[in-house]
Amino acid sequence: MSTSPASPPPSVAIGVTVFRPDAAQAAALRARVEAEARPTIVFDNGGLSAEDAAHLRRHGARVLSAGRNIGVGGALDAIARAAAEAGAACLLLLDQDAAFSPGQVSELEAALARLRGLDRPAAVVGPRPEAAPGRKAPAYPRRPDIPDSGSLVPVEFLATSGSLVDLAAYARIGPFRSDFFIDGVDLEWCFRAWERGYGCWMETGTALPHRVGAGVIRSRLLGIEMPRQPPFRMAAYLRNSVYAWRLPHVPRRWCLRQAAYLPLQALLYWADAGYRPSVLAHLAGGVLDGLRGRLGQPRGLP
Template sequence: MPASSARPSPVAVGITVFRPTPGQVASLRARVEAEPRLTIVFDNGGLPAEDAAHLAARGALVLSAGRNIGIGGALDAIARAASGAGAAQVLLLDQDAAFTPAQVSELEAALARLTTLSLPPALVGPRPEAAPGAKAPAYPRRPEIPDYGSLVPVEFLATSGSLLDLAAYARIGPFRSDFFIDGVDLEWGFRAWARGYGCWMETRTALPHRVGAGTIRSRLLGIAMPRQPLFRMTAYLRNSVYAWRLPHVPGRWRRRQAAYLPLQALLYWADSGYRPRVLALLAGAVLDGLRGRLGRPKGLPSE
């Protein structure tokens, strides 16, 4: 029976894919076949047509803009499709996420508990864990907001693994498509808090995260960061610097980033072998952020 014909809950599952490997496509097929909820797949490029047809035949809703529109645009398309299908929440995942249907139910129950608070929830997500050879993201705790049992208030969450309340999303507004890839979740989380909604981490369930290819570490600087393609590092720098001008981004975060970003850029440059071209592109990304020149990152791989 198609997955979409037996949805027992108001939760849809949205998955973004970009140039998935055969293994990732196989996992995606298995997920759609095992998931009783509606699954929405947004193809940002590279999903073979036969696999898209297979997913659709199993009840998935497969979307595409015909080109890579970035993670922000893809998430917005998924949210709109989930709302149009009658869902009240949508679980956002990327193609690497190993998240079981039982864990979706855990987040659904957590979101229901949060609705009893005076501060309405925008989203709830799992505790992050590092996948082998990767660095787990860190979610700063939201000051002055107490824990609610196993739920911890955090400034933002990675979109992958987050259960998004669609009524809150409609009031908070869409993800920033002009950020394209990095910082989309961070900016939206701060905006949610500024508009009277909370972001929460459910510590009783976890999701391994894979960002980049390995980790760059410096004992001297005392930092570690994912080893990412140059276009992602420049997008990260650009969007982080641009976010400093946004009124809903707290001063405490701006101060933290002002101290941390130069160290990350230095570490990335060192890992590249101190190549002058890399330094020029990193500096150019900072300048783009200061000037508000956003959109598709330079050096983005073709679809």
């Protein structure tokens, strides 16, 4: 009696991290899973309803959870392990706000295939960042001394959301830093990828709107703008940035840039918060934690 051949392993898996999704975000996640032919892995860091989780599973998604908030880095690593176990070659990472079509996933897959002919293999390729209405898009500094490859630009780092990761490269570069918990996870991993002989690339031919924070803080006098974040997140950003200065794979040029930029950001954030002493103490605590190497769950995490 003949049997049907086993299905080939997926070339690309989709990984989505969620944390306290609102009704619109949960509905968008359900719609994404229903429309996506590729296997989807969802990591719930807290707040996904049992009803939504059951709906996702009925439509083929795998829903993971540690039963608590383990941070972005830990969630991404759990998704990457699950995708590798399923036989996927690449993993497209998204957060719960990302509006990224299946066609765009195919564009990144094609871009990663084009990069395989380079001397330095690509670890990750991601879309051009755009600002969603009322938000600030991240900026990806160009990697020096490496030429473009058509529409692909070598960059120092990419946000994880929207990034297509080569899982073979991930296995060699190592996992995301779970002790960073939330901010700087993508930056540190990409610098580590470059140091270990891999490349990080931005595909300028496709874009992803970013919705980080709750608005934008701007200073024309200082010439900077930044997402408006809760104090625990701003403190974690400062902590991880300061700690990263001691890592040998983080370029000195980046450390010097941050040393000049972080005090301005902290001042702008404090001013936006009404110069409240409690906010300044929270930010200073984050800097001290970075200097002392105290990582993990940030102080004041909801």
